[in-house]
Amino acid sequence: MSEEKKTGPSFTEQEALLFHAQGRPGKLEVMPTKPMATQRDLSLAYSPGVAVPVRRIAEDPALAFEYTTRGNMVAVITNGTAILGLGNLGPLASKPVMEGKSVLFKRFADVDSIDLEVDTEDPDAFVNCVRFLGPSFGGINLEDIKAPECFIIESRLRELMDIPVFHDDQHGTAIISTAGLLNALHLTGRDIRTTRLVCNGAGAAGIACIELVKAMGMPAENVTLCDTKGVVYKGRTAGVNQWKSAHAVETPARSLAEALEGADVFFGLSAKGALTADMLRSMNQDPIIFAMANPDPEITPEEARAIRADAIVATGRSDYPNQVNNVLGFPYIFRGALDVRATTINEEMKIAAAEALARLAREDVPDEVADAYRGQRPRFGRNYIIPVPFDPRLISTIPEAVARAAMATGVARRPIVDWEAYRNQLSARRDPAAGTLQRIFAKVREKPRRVVFAEGEEEQVIRAAASFVAQGLGSAVLLGRDDQIRATAAAAGIDLSREGLSIQNARLSTRTRDYADHLYARLQRRGFLQRDCARMINTDRNHFGATMVALGDADAMVSGVTRNYSVVLDDVRHVLDPKPGQRMIGVSIALCRGRTVLIADTAVHDMPSAEELAAIAVQAARFARRLGYTPRVAMLAYSTFGHPEGERSARLREAVGLLDRMRVDFEYDGEMAADVALDPRKMALYPFCRLTGPANVLIMPAFHAASIATKMLQELGAATVIGPLLVGLDKPVQIVPLGARDTDIVNMAAFAAFDAG
Numbered sequence: 001m002s003e004e005k006k007t008g009p010s011f012t013e014q015e016a017l018l019f020h021a022q023g024r025p026g027k028l029e030v031m032p033t034k035p036m037a038t039q040r041d042l043s044l045a046y047s048p049g050v051a052v053p054v055r056r057i058a059e060d061p062a063l064a065f066e067y068t069t070r071g072n073m074v075a076v077i078t079n080g081t082a083i084l085g086l087g088n089l090g091p092l093a094s095k096p097v098m099e100g101k102s103v104l105f106k107r108f109a110d111v112d113s114i115d116l117e118v119d120t121e122d123p124d125a126f127v128n129c130v131r132f133l134g135p136s137f138g139g140i141n142l143e144d145i146k147a148p149e150c151f152i153i154e155s156r157l158r159e160l161m162d163i164p165v166f167h168d169d170q171h172g173t174a175i176i177s178t179a180g181l182l183n184a185l186h187l188t189g190r191d192i193r194t195t196r197l198v199c200n201g202a203g204a205a206g207i208a209c210i211e212l213v214k215a216m217g218m219p220a221e222n223v224t225l226c227d228t229k230g231v232v233y234k235g236r237t238a239g240v241n242q243w244k245s246a247h248a249v250e251t252p253a254r255s256l257a258e259a260l261e262g263a264d265v266f267f268g269l270s271a272k273g274a275l276t277a278d279m280l281r282s283m284n285q286d287p288i289i290f291a292m293a294n295p296d297p298e299i300t301p302e303e304a305r306a307i308r309a310d311a312i313v314a315t316g317r318s319d320y321p322n323q324v325n326n327v328l329g330f331p332y333i334f335r336g337a338l339d340v341r342a343t344t345i346n347e348e349m350k351i352a353a354a355e356a357l358a359r360l361a362r363e364d365v366p367d368e369v370a371d372a373y374r375g376q377r378p379r380f381g382r383n384y385i386i387p388v389p390f391d392p393r394l395i396s397t398i399p400e401a402v403a404r405a406a407m408a409t410g411v412a413r414r415p416i417v418d419w420e421a422y423r424n425q426l427s428a429r430r431d432p433a434a435g436t437l438q439r440i441f442a443k444v445r446e447k448p449r450r451v452v453f454a455e456g457e458e459e460q461v462i463r464a465a466a467s468f469v470a471q472g473l474g475s476a477v478l479l480g481r482d483d484q485i486r487a488t489a490a491a492a493g494i495d496l497s498r499e500g501l502s503i504q505n506a507r508l509s510t511r512t513r514d515y516a517d518h519l520y521a522r523l524q525r526r527g528f529l530q531r532d533c534a535r536m537i538n539t540d541r542n543h544f545g546a547t548m549v550a551l552g553d554a555d556a557m558v559s560g561v562t563r564n565y566s567v568v569l570d571d572v573r574h575v576l577d578p579k580p581g582q583r584m585i586g587v588s589i590a591l592c593r594g595r596t597v598l599i600a601d602t603a604v605h606d607m608p609s610a611e612e613l614a615a616i617a618v619q620a621a622r623f624a625r626r627l628g629y630t631p632r633v634a635m636l637a638y639s640t641f642g643h644p645e646g647e648r649s650a651r652l653r654e655a656v657g658l659l660d661r662m663r664v665d666f667e668y669d670g671e672m673a674a675d676v677a678l679d680p681r682k683m684a685l686y687p688f689c690r691l692t693g694p695a696n697v698l699i700m701p702a703f704h705a706a707s708i709a710t711k712m713l714q715e716l717g718a719a720t721v722i723g724p725l726l727v728g729l730d731k732p733v734q735i736v737p738l739g740a741r742d743t744d745i746v747n748m749a750a751f752a753a754f755d756a757g
């Protein structure tokens, strides 16, 4: 992150709509956590069994945290009067943002959350609606409610409710911007007591931000607040209210431009484009510019840099360095508050979060964290004043700081005793799915590759290729007829003009002759004539694309949308071999309920022998390492360590013996049943088992078992399954499932590019 770099927006409007519409409309669903399969389940979950916890909770309300979702459930509540910086567009239009906030709660901090859009602008009616919802939730996150109503609403609800009520746009934003500011002051050698700040935007976010900055030590007279009418000066009567007046200062400045002359810091919590070039020019040296309006900042970093190379610039967006956005706060602040069952989120907890966040940015970035930064290792400095939302350290540091502050200030109803256990619990809450893909994407962006999308005439393939390029993952070659691809793209509204996106028609290629020769050299002793090979290259895009990769005209290929997996695999194997000394296998990555397991072989070996099973284990463990996991390999069977006896299990046992002799450098054991491999309690029944924890690489006894198991996981277990990924091929090709959607194709293309090294 040494230089100013903008990579987005990496999507089109149509993609944003499709993202929300595809599959189940919207971004979240509710999943039961208890079985509901039998008459007994039903009688426990519902009448009559449910009466037992009902009576207990009636006697002791604290037990609601033990027997219901309350302790981990936060409501994101709005009336849609200040949706991002888009203004008052009403509660219904705000729903995508609120669903998004709920998903972020879950994704980043494993807090369950539901969005509630309340159809009233009347603060009394709003308060009355929300105040009675206390029993349902462990916390209330108010969102995108405009000032000044938000101040009234929040303070009334805080008085009325005994759970944390937190207006994210006020305090979340204040915490993050203060954290960023502390670091920016440090970098520019400033003292908060002598720094002069101008805040444009005197609404929810603006007022809360300057309140926290003042609480951290900036003198009130050093802070000038502006709104649409200019400076909030002492004596102004137009467009003010008690919250603005509380920050009015004696100053001759009347406009934002006048206020900014010689100022050190600009906080933008207003609207797109509010900071002009002339205003920026007039600021003090090393100006600190936090242009935080969403989705478009008060000034873009490119514009700001062009005018003031000495500026430290932050925005609310994820596609520039220094993202000052409340997403860095609310998931973790609520996590900490919920974990100690805090009655409120007080000033001390906010300051603790801000300081912890500021500290984190100053620390060295360890290896496993560098991936969250697109493979770069940022150093505390002008383009890295605050961690990014994907930084995995956030979950283990911010909630702890908040929980400790809650305990120190006496608002924790359930203090934490074992901090180490708590930290481990926090780390385990991270969603591994995003971690895995994020890591792959980061590595691919480091070294963008040229990927062939073989079925280039298919709409979802064109969309995937465009998205692959737009996300900075590399360049894409669509195979197919130019006019056909352009017509499909035009009808679907996909922009093909982006640099790095090209079309290649096999029939018109100057390379067909070379490709056919290459294929013939490989296949002439396998019953193919030169003309067979020429036809395959001319008419079959899998052969053409794979040969492009084989001869170095591209780095990787993705195919499979229109053909069966095995057909594509056969095509590819005409052209490519396994890496020398390696075995080609299929590995599926299953992400389910916070766990990631690799399953092999899910594509190639039908009924592997003991030797083949051992080789599959070696290959799968190697792949697990490449993905950043420490492999713990279980050789799966229907039996566990010899019971019950059977020929199918014997092969697995034999494979373990072979691995022993090979002296491999990873953990493995078996044969064992899947539940023993995955459940530590069951594994503990076999104290001699050599795995140090639940297995994360599962070697299946046969292809049919692997295929059935992964598909059942996907359909019944609601697991996300990526793959089968082809591993061990000399040049990278990935095959997507028949009919795959654009996102799956992009993921597989990224894996192919990743495999290109």
Ligand SMILES: NC(=O)C1=CN([C@@H]2O[C@H](COP(=O)(O)OP(=O)(O)OC[C@H]3O[C@@H](n4cnc5c(N)ncnc54)[C@H](OP(=O)(O)O)[C@@H]3O)[C@@H](O)[C@H]2O)C=CC1
Binding pocket: 081, 082, 083, 084, 085, 086, 144, 145, 146, 147, 168, 169, 170, 173, 200, 201, 202, 203, 204, 205, 206, 226, 227, 228, 229, 239, 268, 269, 270, 271, 274, 292, 293, 294, 295, 315, 316, 324, 325, 326, 327
């Ligand atoms: N990066 C982040 O994490 C966050 C960013 N924000 C951004 O902050 C902005 C404000 O949000 P919020 O406080 O919730 O909204 P509010 O509706 O509560 O307040 C908006 C404030 O902005 C002022 N304003 C609007 N346009 C201008 C302008 N061109 N020049 C000066 N002042 C202007 C309004 O002035 P007046 O009072 O005169 O009407 C009002 O004081 C939004 O763009 C939002 O996206 C908000 C929260 C988090």
Ligand SMILES: CC(=O)C(=O)O
Binding pocket: 083, 084, 085, 144, 168, 169, 293, 294, 316, 325, 326, 327
């Ligand atoms: C980020 C956010 O909450 C906002 O812009 O409103």
Ligand SMILES: [Mg+2]
Binding pocket: 084, 143, 144, 168, 169
């Ligand atoms: Mg908001």
